[in-house]
Amino acid sequence: MSSLSRKLRFGIIGGGGIASAHARGYRALEDAEIAAVADVIPGKAEAFIQKEGLQGAAAFDDHRKLLELDLDGVSICTPNMAHYQTTVDALRAGKPVLLEKPMSVTLEEAVDMVQTAKNTGTMLSIGFQPRYDPNMKIVNDIVQSGQLGKVYFVETGGGRRRGMPGGTFIRKELAGAGAMADIGCYSLDMALNALGYPKPLTVSAYTSNYFGTNPKYHREAERFDVEDFGVAMIRLEGDIVLNYKISWAMHMDTLGSTMFLGTDAGLKINPAGSGPWSGVWDGRVGSVTLFHDVMGHHTESKIPLHDHQIHLFNEKVRDFVDAVRHNRPAPIPGEQILINQAIIDGVLRSAELKREVDIELPEL
Ligand SMILES: NC(=O)c1ccc[n+]([C@@H]2O[C@H](COP(=O)([O-])OP(=O)(O)OC[C@H]3O[C@@H](n4cnc5c(N)ncnc54)[C@H](O)[C@@H]3O)[C@@H](O)[C@H]2O)c1
Known part of the structure; x- marks a missing residue:
C-alpha cells in the first residue's frame, strides 16, 4: 500500500513529560498511529503506553531496537543530552525525525546531525511549536x-x-x-x-x-x-x-x-x-x-x-506527519536551527x- 493511503506508523523515543504532548498530537490524526515507544528506564515505555492508551504499541528500553521496526518516522523526546545519538541513529535507520528543542547540546553535534540527514536523505525537523x-x-x-x-x-x-x-x-x-x-x-x-x-x-x-x-x-x-x-x-x-x-x-x-x-x-x-x-x-x-x-x-x-498550546503542539505533529506522507521537506529544517544552536x-x-x-x- 502506498504511503498516501495507509495509516503511517510512528515511534516515540523518550517517554517522559513532553512525549505525552506528542502522543496527543498523533492520536488527533486519523492517518497516523504510534506503533512503538522506547525509554531507557526499564518499564517506562510500557507504563507510557498504558497511560496514553496506546495499546498494541511495542515497548523497548533501547531506542535502537525501536529503530529496527518498519516505521515512517520518530518523535525524539529525550533530555537534551540524548538528542544527538538518538537522532543520528534514527536518520541512519532512514527514519524521518521530529526532534524536540533545543536541537542539541553542542554546535558540533548539531552539525553532525544535519550532515547525517543530508547524507542519508532523511528529514530532520525541529519541534518549535x-x-x-x-x-x-x-x-x-x-x-x-x-x-x-x-x-x-x-x-x-x-x-x-x-x-x-x-x-x-x-x-x-x-x-x-x-x-x-x-x-x-x-x-x-x-x-x-x-x-x-x-x-x-x-x-x-x-x-x-x-x-x-x-x-x-x-x-x-x-x-x-x-x-x-x-x-x-x-x-x-x-x-x-x-x-x-x-x-x-x-x-x-x-x-x-x-x-x-x-x-x-x-x-x-x-x-x-x-x-x-x-x-x-x-x-x-x-x-x-x-x-x-x-x-x-x-x-x-x-x-x-487565549491559551492554545495544545493546538500549537498538535499542529507541529500534524505538519511533520503531512511532510512525511507527501515527501515534503522538513517543516522546520535542522539546517536552519543549526544557526540557533x-x-x-x-x-x-x-x-x-x-x-x-x-x-x-x-x-x-
Ligand atoms: N516543545 C516543548 O514545549 C517542550 C516542553 C518541555 C520539554 N521539551 C523538551 O523535550 C525534551 C524532554 O523533556 P521532558 O520534560 O519530557 O523530559 P523528561 O525527563 O520528563 O523525559 C525524558 C525521557 O527520556 C528518557 N530517556 C533519556 N535518555 C533516553 C534515551 N537515550 N533513549 C530513550 N529514552 C531516553 C528518560 O528516561 C525520560 O523518561 C527536552 O529536550 C526538553 O527541552 C520541549
Whole structure:
C-alpha cells in the first residue's frame, strides 16, 4: 500500500513529560498511529503506553531496537543530552525525525546531525511549536514585507520571575545549557526566523546562576550547574545587532518585549505571560504592535490570544506527519536551527571566556 493511503506508523523515543504532548498530537490524526515507544528506564515505555492508551504499541528500553521496526518516522523526546545519538541513529535507520528543542547540546553535534540527514536523505525537523501561532505569521509577514525598512536592531528574550525547572534541565551533563537554551531557543527562533535566519558573526555574552545554586530558591541547588540568567549581544550578517536576554528567575517582572527597530517602522511583540512568571516565548504571543512614522502617530493592532498550546503542539505533529506522507521537506529544517544552536554555543563559550567570540559555521 502506498504511503498516501495507509495509516503511517510512528515511534516515540523518550517517554517522559513532553512525549505525552506528542502522543496527543498523533492520536488527533486519523492517518497516523504510534506503533512503538522506547525509554531507557526499564518499564517506562510500557507504563507510557498504558497511560496514553496506546495499546498494541511495542515497548523497548533501547531506542535502537525501536529503530529496527518498519516505521515512517520518530518523535525524539529525550533530555537534551540524548538528542544527538538518538537522532543520528534514527536518520541512519532512514527514519524521518521530529526532534524536540533545543536541537542539541553542542554546535558540533548539531552539525553532525544535519550532515547525517543530508547524507542519508532523511528529514530532520525541529519541534518549535510557537511557529504555528498565527501571530508568528503576522510578525514574519511584517518583517519580511519590508515595511520596517532596514532592520538594524532586534531585542528578544524572555524573563521568568520564578520559573526554574529541575531534574534533567539543571545539570550541564544532561541539558548542556540552562535557560539560554531551554527557553531562549524559542526567542531566538522568533527573531531569527522573521529575519530569514541571518548568519551570526560574533557573540559577547554573560551568564550567571545566582538563583539556581541558592538553596533558598532551588531545592536541587547543590546539583544546579547551568545558567539561570544570560544576556548576549550578537552581530548578525547584514549589519544587524541582536540583544538577547533570558532568565529563569530574577527580581523583576519582565525583561521587556521583543522589538525590531527599522529605518521606516518598529515592531513590538508582547508575550502572553501566565503563571508566576511572564514574558517567556513559550508559544503564545500577547499582542503585536506596529509603530510607523517616527514623527509621532502610530497604529496598533492588538491580537489577544487565549491559551492554545495544545493546538500549537498538535499542529507541529500534524505538519511533520503531512511532510512525511507527501515527501515534503522538513517543516522546520535542522539546517536552519543549526544557526540557533550556533548562537547558544557561542553564548556559552563567550560567557566562559568572558570575551567576544567568533561564530564559525561549516559549509554543509
Ligand atoms: N516543545 C516543548 O514545549 C517542550 C516542553 C518541555 C520539554 N521539551 C523538551 O523535550 C525534551 C524532554 O523533556 P521532558 O520534560 O519530557 O523530559 P523528561 O525527563 O520528563 O523525559 C525524558 C525521557 O527520556 C528518557 N530517556 C533519556 N535518555 C533516553 C534515551 N537515550 N533513549 C530513550 N529514552 C531516553 C528518560 O528516561 C525520560 O523518561 C527536552 O529536550 C526538553 O527541552 C520541549
